[in-house]
Amino acid sequence: MFKTPRVITSTPNIAAQAAQPPARSQRIFWLVPAALLFVPLFANQYQQYVVNLILVYVPVAVGFNLVMGNLGQLAFSNLAFFSLGAYVSALLSLRYGIPWGVTVAAAGVASGLMGLLVGIAALRGLRAFYLAIVTLALGELMRWSYINIGEFTGGASGLALPAPSFFGWAMKTEATKFYVFLAIAVVVVVSTNRLLRSRIGRALVATRDNELAAAAMGIPTGLIFLITFAWSGFMVGVGGAGYAALIQYVSPEAFGLRELILQFAIVMVGGLGSLTGSVIGAVVVTALPEFLRSFPGFFELLLGTAIVLIILFLPKGLASLLQPKFPTLRYRYTGK
Amino acid sequence: MFEFLPQLLASGLSVGMLYALIGLALTLSYRATTVVNFGHGDVVMAGAFTIFLLYNAGLPISVAIPLGCAILFAFGVSVQMTLMRPIMDGPHLSVSMMALATGFVLRGIARLQSGAVPLQLPRPYPMASFDVFGVSITSDDLFVAGAVLVLLVGLTLLMRTKRVGKIIQAIFQTRRGAELVGINVPLVQGVLWGSASALAAASGALLGLTMLVTPDMGSWTLIRGFAAMAIGGFGSLGGAIVGGLLLGALEKLLGFYASSVFIEITAYVVTIVVLLIRPQGLFGKPPSQRV
Numbered sequence: 001m002f003k004t005p006r007v008i009t010s011t012p013n014i015a016a017q018a019a020q021p022p023a024r025s026q027r028i029f030w031l032v033p034a035a036l037l038f039v040p041l042f043a044n045q046y047q048q049y050v051v052n053l054i055l056v057y058v059p060v061a062v063g064f065n066l067v068m069g070n071l072g073q074l075a076f077s078n079l080a081f082f083s084l085g086a087y088v089s090a091l092l093s094l095r096y097g098i099p100w101g102v103t104v105a106a107a108g109v110a111s112g113l114m115g116l117l118v119g120i121a122a123l124r125g126l127r128a129f130y131l132a133i134v135t136l137a138l139g140e141l142m143r144w145s146y147i148n149i150g151e152f153t154g155g156a157s158g159l160a161l162p163a164p165s166f167f168g169w170a171m172k173t174e175a176t177k178f179y180v181f182l183a184i185a186v187v188v189v190v191s192t193n194r195l196l197r198s199r200i201g202r203a204l205v206a207t208r209d210n211e212l213a214a215a216a217m218g219i220p221t222g223l224i225f226l227i228t229f230a231w232s233g234f235m236v237g238v239g240g241a242g243y244a245a246l247i248q249y250v251s252p253e254a255f256g257l258r259e260l261i262l263q264f265a266i267v268m269v270g271g272l273g274s275l276t277g278s279v280i281g282a283v284v285v286t287a288l289p290e291f292l293r294s295f296p297g298f299f300e301l302l303l304g305t306a307i308v309l310i311i312l313f314l315p316k317g318l319a320s321l322l323q324p325k326f327p328t329l330r331y332r333y334t335g336k
Numbered sequence: 337m338f339e340f341l342p343q344l345l346a347s348g349l350s351v352g353m354l355y356a357l358i359g360l361a362l363t364l365s366y367r368a369t370t371v372v373n374f375g376h377g378d379v380v381m382a383g384a385f386t387i388f389l390l391y392n393a394g395l396p397i398s399v400a401i402p403l404g405c406a407i408l409f410a411f412g413v414s415v416q417m418t419l420m421r422p423i424m425d426g427p428h429l430s431v432s433m434m435a436l437a438t439g440f441v442l443r444g445i446a447r448l449q450s451g452a453v454p455l456q457l458p459r460p461y462p463m464a465s466f467d468v469f470g471v472s473i474t475s476d477d478l479f480v481a482g483a484v485l486v487l488l489v490g491l492t493l494l495m496r497t498k499r500v501g502k503i504i505q506a507i508f509q510t511r512r513g514a515e516l517v518g519i520n521v522p523l524v525q526g527v528l529w530g531s532a533s534a535l536a537a538a539s540g541a542l543l544g545l546t547m548l549v550t551p552d553m554g555s556w557t558l559i560r561g562f563a564a565m566a567i568g569g570f571g572s573l574g575g576a577i578v579g580g581l582l583l584g585a586l587e588k589l590l591g592f593y594a595s596s597v598f599i600e601i602t603a604y605v606v607t608i609v610v611l612l613i614r615p616q617g618l619f620g621k622p623p624s625q626r627v
Binding site: 074121124125126127128129130132133134136137138140141144148153185256257261264268271296298299300301302303304305307308311312315 | 371374381419422423426428429432434436437439440441442443444445446447448467493551552554555559563564566570579597600601604605607608611612615623624
């Protein structure tokens, strides 16, 4: 079925063409964070913790989905970004007394730089499973280094962290953490939405669908790769810092394949390539490990089965169930 | 300093044989379907667990091992036919993810069955140690080397002398072309995937004999299989073997001459370095994109 492309009849200004503001119908989504503001009034400590966990994973899911869904690269670099962000934040606040609010930025930048490196590796010609394998090895290498660098990184037992503070505001309770994490999640989602609806976002999808054709059309695919991986790294790094603040403990164990399974399931169940999907996936899947804590083995079983079923029967994830009902959710350029 | 070299090489080659077998099985499934099985490590683990369960149920170990391989063969064939065939025509990404997800499921089942207690398989041969020209070789080394050699020779004979090798090559190069000349591609792919799973079970058996079996050994196994494939070149069966042996030797050498902590990361570092600098490894083809 041929979809008529939108014809732009006049282009007086490249900048105006560059970023399409989200459609007016999208403004309704601001209701979600607005409603969430009242959650601490109703939730007890544990429920609040679960909500916080979901909010921490939103940037992580968005970052992963950006690389896997929108750019179409099978890259398991998320684990490396996540663990680096968590450890950078942890080490800076524990060893150097830097307030957590500042370490968030540092964690983001560090992971963003690592993202840049991964992007460069991808540009060297690594695609598909080559990239997946290299990024998997990278994640494991990072984990090994946390264990073996020595006392500085806490070794195999990890590091316990003091209560984080956000620019002078001590985050001692789950409720205070909630507002900070909510703010971060909103900023991440809004900015990524803007990115996806801009020229860069369109270039992203073009690169995913046919890299050579995109390059032939003049899209700087190399730059797109670098931007995407760096931005993904930044977001996931920020998520990692959030994770460190939430759990107040970082250990190498937490960043192994189990974590990758979780993040993978979040993105697949939510919807590959869909920003809404990342959020939905985070909401639906993140809390599962909490509920399955006392049943060893069910975690992998459930998540693995969920992914298998999703791939077979609902390849575009849960977001594809909502999109027919709410057309604004449909990311117009999701392509295949 | 160099007086330890023969010993290091010997033990390196011994563990390298294991890596070679893992890489070989991975390459086989890759050549059959052009899909890299990210769940292979977990299949190896599942093989080891199945054999353990069979042994626990009362079967002697020398029966449990072949039976376990047969069960995994059937498992591989059914996974390929039911789960992967419907999505084969879609993006390769999905098929790899499917393989990964089935690996997760296996891991979950294994953890449910065994909990956190590591298991070991009993040896069907006596524990012994021989001194050959100053190098100590254990019966473990001999058994592993012997088993892998037998499998290798069998596989090579199969590939070279019978039409099987040509059929596999045809499917790998052009699936449609193979179908057009009358090859039953789905059947062959299923059988090959099953054979790779059976080989994985064999690797699991060997690993279980010489090391401990845990539900999480899949990640360890997978990375080493990938490293072997990377060194040898993706898609090259002989390359996987050479890669595995080189990896084993490198691990032991680095572990001794540099530091023992490096044993663990040799596979990771080698994978990253080889894929960045020379993705085609020793015997593979440079990765290319078809326009």
